[in-house]
Amino acid sequence: MEKIEKVLASGDTHATVNRDPNVKPGALDLKLSGPGVESMEFLAADLHPRAEQLFSGAWAGCYITNFGRVAAMKKVTLPSDYSVDIDVSIGSAGGGYCLGAEFTVRVPGLATEVVEELAQLTHQNCPYSKAVHGNIEISMNIVTV
Structure with a gap:
């Protein structure tokens, strides 16, 4: 596995569970940040996010869904405000890119060890995590406060 030597661009996301009964399944609302811009909102007519942002958004949505499933399987009750941030970076490595x-992973009120176990199990179940396993460098921060 190659490690990034120099970050060229990055896309990060923040995912939460949507509990709004008025939102239709499949609704798309992208609020992204970009270089030199604090935040921007992309509407269906003007979608031009970077690939890293789209990948991190899709991965975050898949990961947080599987995190909830793994927690339920382990009989762990999650707080309503748990969330996952994923920052995907593309960078140079040797003569190529990676x-x-x-x-x-933020899960207020749970023990760090419990969240770490859930996070690792989720990586084993999430299709995006499985697809990149052993191919890219992944770091994990656990926040329980």
Whole structure:
């Protein structure tokens, strides 16, 4: 596995469970940040996010769904405000390019060891995590406060 030597671009996401009964399944609302811009909102007519942002968004949605399933399977009750941030970076390595990802899993009120176990089990179940396993560098931050 190659490690990024120099980050060229990065896309990060923040995912939460949507409990709004008025939102239709499949609704797309992208609020992204970009270089030199604090935040921007992309509407269906003007979608131009970077690939890293799209990949991190898709991965975060898949990962947080599987995190909830793994927690239920382990009979762990999650707080309503748990979340996952994924920052996907593309960078140079040797003569080519590679990806890296940094996860921040926030589960207020649970023991760090419990969240770490859930996070690792989720990586074993999430299709995106399985697809990149052993191919990119992934770091994990656990926040329980």
